[in-house]
Amino acid sequence: MFDLFINMVKEEWRVHSTMFGSLSFALFPVMIFGIAFMGSFLIPLMRKTLPAGNLALIVHANYLMLGIMVGGFGLLGNEVMNRRFGQASLLAYSARSLPLSEKFIFSNFVVKDTVYYFFLWVLPFGFGYILASPFTGVSLAATLLLLLTLTLSFLFGLCGVFFLSAVYARSRPVLWLILLAIGMGVGGLATMSGTNPVLFFPPLLLNSAFTWTNLFISCAVLALLFGVAIVLFNPESVGSEKTYRNSFAPLLRRFSFLPNPPFATKDTLDLYRSGSLVGQTIFSFLLPLGVIWFFLALLGPFFPPHGLLFIFAITTGVIASTMYTWITMFDTFGPYACLPVAVSTLIGSKLTTFAILQVLPATFIAAVATLSGEVTYLVPAVVLGISVSFYAVSVMAWLCGLSPNVLVYDVKVLFVYLVLVGIVLVVFTSVAFADPYFALLSVILVIPTWLLVRKAKARWDAVDPAGF
Amino acid sequence: MTTIIEARDLSKTYGDVQALSHVTLSVEKGALFGLLGPNGSGKTTMIKMLTGQTRPTVGSATVLGVDVIRDPVGVRGLVGIIPEQETPPSFLTAIEYLEFVAAVRKITDIEKKADWWFDFLDFADKKNVLCKDLSRGTRQKLMFTQAFIHEPELALIDEPLINFDPIMQDLVKDYLAGYVKKGKTIFISTHILEVAEEICSGFAILHKGTLLHTGPVTGLTARGEHLPSFFLSLVRKDRHV
Numbered sequence: 174m175f176d177l178f179i180n181m182v183k184e185e186w187r188v189h190s191t192m193f194g195s196l197s198f199a200l201f202p203v204m205i206f207g208i209a210f211m212g213s214f215l216i217p218l219m220r221k222t223l224p225a226g227n228l229a230l231i232v233h234a235n236y237l238m239l240g241i242m243v244g245g246f247g248l249l250g251n252e253v254m255n256r257r258f259g260q261a262s263l264l265a266y267s268a269r270s271l272p273l274s275e276k277f278i279f280s281n282f283v284v285k286d287t288v289y290y291f292f293l294w295v296l297p298f299g300f301g302y303i304l305a306s307p308f309t310g311v312s313l314a315a316t317l318l319l320l321l322t323l324t325l326s327f328l329f330g331l332c333g334v335f336f337l338s339a340v341y342a343r344s345r346p347v348l349w350l351i352l353l354a355i356g357m358g359v360g361g362l363a364t365m366s367g368t369n370p371v372l373f374f375p376p377l378l379l380n381s382a383f384t385w386t387n388l389f390i391s392c393a394v395l396a397l398l399f400g401v402a403i404v405l406f407n408p409e410s411v412g413s414e415k416t417y418r419n420s421f422a423p424l425l426r427r428f429s430f431l432p433n434p435p436f437a438t439k440d441t442l443d444l445y446r447s448g449s450l451v452g453q454t455i456f457s458f459l460l461p462l463g464v465i466w467f468f469l470a471l472l473g474p475f476f477p478p479h480g481l482l483f484i485f486a487i488t489t490g491v492i493a494s495t496m497y498t499w500i501t502m503f504d505t506f507g508p509y510a511c512l513p514v515a516v517s518t519l520i521g522s523k524l525t526t527f528a529i530l531q532v533l534p535a536t537f538i539a540a541v542a543t544l545s546g547e548v549t550y551l552v553p554a555v556v557l558g559i560s561v562s563f564y565a566v567s568v569m570a571w572l573c574g575l576s577p578n579v580l581v582y583d584v585k586v587l588f589v590y591l592v593l594v595g596i597v598l599v600v601f602t603s604v605a606f607a608d609p610y611f612a613l614l615s616v617i618l619v620i621p622t623w624l625l626v627r628k629a630k631a632r633w634d635a636v637d638p639a640g641f
Numbered sequence: 642m643t644t645i646i647e648a649r650d651l652s653k654t655y656g657d658v659q660a661l662s663h664v665t666l667s668v669e670k671g672a673l674f675g676l677l678g679p680n681g682s683g684k685t686t687m688i689k690m691l692t693g694q695t696r697p698t699v700g701s702a703t704v705l706g707v708d709v710i711r712d713p714v715g716v717r718g719l720v721g722i723i724p725e726q727e728t729p730p731s732f733l734t735a736i737e738y739l740e741f742v743a744a745v746r747k748i749t750d751i752e753k754k755a756d757w758w759f760d761f762l763d764f765a766d767k768k769n770v771l772c773k774d775l776s777r778g779t780r781q782k783l784m785f786t787q788a789f790i791h792e793p794e795l796a797l798i799d800e801p802l803i804n805f806d807p808i809m810q811d812l813v814k815d816y817l818a819g820y821v822k823k824g825k826t827i828f829i830s831t832h833i834l835e836v837a838e839e840i841c842s843g844f845a846i847l848h849k850g851t852l853l854h855t856g857p858v859t860g861l862t863a864r865g866e867h868l869p870s871f872f873l874s875l876v877r878k879d880r881h882v
């Protein structure tokens with residue numbers, strides 16, 4: 174029984190490592206470790222400006238986000254089984270011919286994902302922090318506690334999304350009801366206690382004051398979320414043939430003003446019919462940003478006036494740039510290989526679809542600016558967020574072509590990505606902090622964006638299209 | 642005679658696997674050419690290189706006068722291709738996929754042409770079904786349609802009959818035979834030797850990436866030989882050297 178699990182892990186490793194050599198992939202956790210190790214030395218410096226509790230807050234928020242993203246990516250239920258595995262015929266798919274239940278295979282798949290990403294991301298980070306502790310003067314007990322609570326944060330994100338997406342696969346109205354209930358609960362908590370509800374996030378409570386009861390409750394909640402999700406998981410009902418009225422021609426006419434109408438039409442139908450537009454928007458965009466907003470709001474007092482809005486706009490931009498992975502994730506070059514289509518055409522068309530999707534972050538930033546009473550800075554905030562998003566996506570397209578989900582685990586790729594995006598983030602954060610209207614300067618990012626897209630097209634046309 | 646496919650010294654290595662080594666081959670206009678070989682002999686790799694889907698490590702090829710290395714997209718614009726494995730995109734219906742292909746290839750009057758094919762291959766009832774819900778056989782019908790709907794001068798088909806039932810196989814064999822009579826050219830890969838003998842005019846035998854033989858089928862039958870036994874003896878001999 175354990176065999177399936179072990180083999181799934183091996184398979185995941187091979188999928189990643191064959192793409193760019195085991196070494197480059199094996200170095201990935203090492204790099205995370207290095208970042209944490211070196212980052213730890215900045216702690217005493219940051220302490221001067223930020224109280225210790227806030228630092229813990231940021232790190233926990235990051236791990237919660239990571240869990241949400243991993244969950245959102247891996248766990249959109251049946252769709253993932255079908256699309257990620259349907260054609261590639263990996264174990265999750267072929268194990269169906271073995272005498273094992275779908276639920277069993279699926280829970281194995283989920284646990285595998287959890288363990289796999291734990292070793293890839295969570296553990297190396299905690300380890301780097303621990304090894305740095307003798308030098309930074311943080312006690313070992315405190316670092317071990319941090320490792321524990323970070324792991325819990327990660328699991329809260331993962332199991333939370335897993336639970337919600339299992340509900341989503343069963344019934345959308347119920348999902349909305351649950352989200353509404355959570356929203357009201359959080360809102361109620363905030364008004365009753367008069368503080369930011371994030372402070373009641375269990376791993377954070379545990380981090381500031383460890384108690385066994387608290388740990389037990391956290392674990393019980395996680396187990397409950399996980400268990401309910403597995404029970405709700407609905408193996409694909411066989412024999413249902415979905416039919417649709419032909420919507421291609423009318424949409425094609427409507428998109429005739431775009432550079433690649435047939436591709437935009439196909440992507441639109443894809444996103445809409447697979448449910449990934451709604452699913453991804455909730456799980457990979459709104460949910461993480463909602464969480465970030467609460468965490469950032471706590472740090473508001475430490476930013477310059479209006480700084481919070483601009484930090485948030487930039488963060489939204491970076492997250493919005495990952496929408497490129499939504500539209501490339503399940504669409505390999507394979508089906509286009511028999512048509513007169515170049516990889517560069519496909520990259521261009523994916524970026525067109527991406528551009529259309531930017532309506533979402535633009536609306537979102539505008540809404541946040543309005544709701545937080547900063548309508549005056551709505552335009553610079555939106556411009557900043559969207560410019561950053563386009564710039565970050567052009568870096569991604571240049572580095573990864575049509576396979577950003579896979580190539581991100583190549584250390585060299587990730588490193589270059591972090592540097593190129595990081596520089597821009599630092600520069601424009603400072604610029605916006607100096608004067609909110611300076612954020613408008615971010616439009617000059619169109620120049621590097623344009624150049625990078627051109628380079629991306631030339632680069633990926635010159636190599637054999639990858640089958641992933 | 643016009644040469645439609647001209648491959649010179651084509652080789653392909655994947656890492657340390659030599660998938661194809663130094664294959665030189667030409668196919669004339671009007672031929673129904675069969676590329677024969679056991680599993681893993683390099684047939685798919687050959688078709689992929691001839692259609693600009695993968696670059697040769699060494700060598701060159703022209704297809705319909707177009708250099709496949711310099712203008713891979715141009716080649717794919719002229720020919721029709723049925724790949725070995727690929728399936729149509731999951732979330733379009735059968736008819737929508739054909740309209741997508743038509744929009745990319747700039748084919749006019751697609752509705753009428755598509756209806757002819759739905760009728761001919763007997764899958765009109767699946768017209769509005771999502772591709773991911775189609776059976777293998779129906780997907781193959783759809784892939785067959787997308788390769789021929791623009792009536793290309795040359796069609797390259799990787800294992801054309803593999804997912805079809807006997808009735809469909811018969812229909813498709815007749816269609817292919819009729820297609821080359823119109824002066825068009827077809828290049829198929831297969832390991833079903835009886836079919837190759839029945840419909841092909843010329844053939845080549847690949848084994849472990851090396852070309853063992855190429856020539857017309859008539860040359861063989863004139864000597865009273867049969868393709869299957871000829872193939873087996875050649876491959877067995879090669880296996881023992």
Ligand SMILES: Nc1ncnc2c1ncn2[C@@H]1O[C@H](COP(=O)(O)OP(=O)(O)O)[C@@H](O)[C@H]1O
Nearest residue numbers: 655658660678679680681682683684685686687
């Ligand atoms: N993308 C690839 N990467 C590595 N090896 C490959 C790849 N494609 C094919 N091969 C290898 O090349 C050889 C020829 O394969 P293929 O052309 O698919 O043969 P056939 O179609 O005749 O069965 C096989 O040994 C196969 O394993």
Ligand SMILES: [Mg+2]
Nearest residue numbers: 684685725799
């Ligand atoms: Mg093959």
